[in-house]
Amino acid sequence: MTRIIVFGNEKGGTGKSTTAMHVATALARQGERVGALDLDLRQRSLGRYVENRMRTIETLGRPLPTPRYLPLPKVRREELAEGETPHEAAFTRALETLARESDTIVIDCPGAHTPLARLAHAAADILVTPLNDSFVDFDLLARIDPADGRILGPSVYAEMVWQARQSRGAAGAAPFDWVVLRNRVGSQNMHNKRKVGAALEELSKRIGFRVAPGFSERVIFRELFPQGLTLLDLKDAGIGRGFSLSHIAARQELRELMAALGLPATI
Numbered sequence: 001m002t003r004i005i006v007f008g009n010e011k012g013g014t015g016k017s018t019t020a021m022h023v024a025t026a027l028a029r030q031g032e033r034v035g036a037l038d039l040d041l042r043q044r045s046l047g048r049y050v051e052n053r054m055r056t057i058e059t060l061g062r063p064l065p066t067p068r069y070l071p072l073p074k075v076r077r078e079e080l081a082e083g084e085t086p087h088e089a090a091f092t093r094a095l096e097t098l099a100r101e102s103d104t105i106v107i108d109c110p111g112a113h114t115p116l117a118r119l120a121h122a123a124a125d126i127l128v129t130p131l132n133d134s135f136v137d138f139d140l141l142a143r144i145d146p147a148d149g150r151i152l153g154p155s156v157y158a159e160m161v162w163q164a165r166q167s168r169g170a171a172g173a174a175p176f177d178w179v180v181l182r183n184r185v186g187s188q189n190m191h192n193k194r195k196v197g198a199a200l201e202e203l204s205k206r207i208g209f210r211v212a213p214g215f216s217e218r219v220i221f222r223e224l225f226p227q228g229l230t231l232l233d234l235k236d237a238g239i240g241r242g243f244s245l246s247h248i249a250a251r252q253e254l255r256e257l258m259a260a261l262g263l264p265a266t267i
Helices: 018-031 045-060 085-097 115-123 156-170 190-207 219-227 245-260
Strands: 003-007 034-038 104-108 126-132 142-144 151-154 177-183 212-214
Touching: 003 018, 003 115, 003 190, 018 034, 018 045, 018 104, 018 126, 018 245, 034 045, 034 085, 045 104, 045 219, 085 104, 085 115, 115 156, 126 156, 142 190, 151 156, 151 190, 156 190, 177 190, 212 245, 219 245
Parallel strands: 003 104, 003 126, 034 104, 126 177, 177 212
Antiparallel strands: 142 151
């Protein structure tokens, strides 16, 4: 059965597309058939990442394991079933097409609460929520008391996840595994780092997610995007000599991420 991994958050700039592409490529390198959907119809960061990769493959003249990216199809209103919306029809058709030929489908959601994002969350087997290591991002999960830091209750994104869980339950589907990634954890400001970590651990027990390490802030991620490359492609692309300690540390972070998600990876 096809595994569906959704990368979702209602805030942009948290590394969803970068993380999604690295996970998709790592799985493709294991020999899995990987499909990819980008539901951010405006920015299309994951879609452009794959398109950049295809141009690099053409330039190199050699193959690189790559997920199959499928744009959402356009659906005419006369093709809709009774009560079906255009978003539902496009999403369902794209998912069914990829599922016929994929072991895993990776879905990148927009940094906003949209109909497509809600559909993707309800379809997830694994939901990955990257967060920057700050209380600005934490606020999407829960409201806190500014005086003493107590958690007051779930916030907007946690409520959307709860609704997705309800939808899956009503459809008789198994619950998804929700993993919150701490991205861009810096070595400085250790006091804030500890406070955010403690708050996430407390909240995880209340609303049901796991906390896992994500990617640190590294220049290499910004440099790889224009070529559509990941950390796993440097040697094949002819730029694998002279790995810095930062590159080695980044690959280790990817190993730990794949292990945290329960996914196979020989990296």
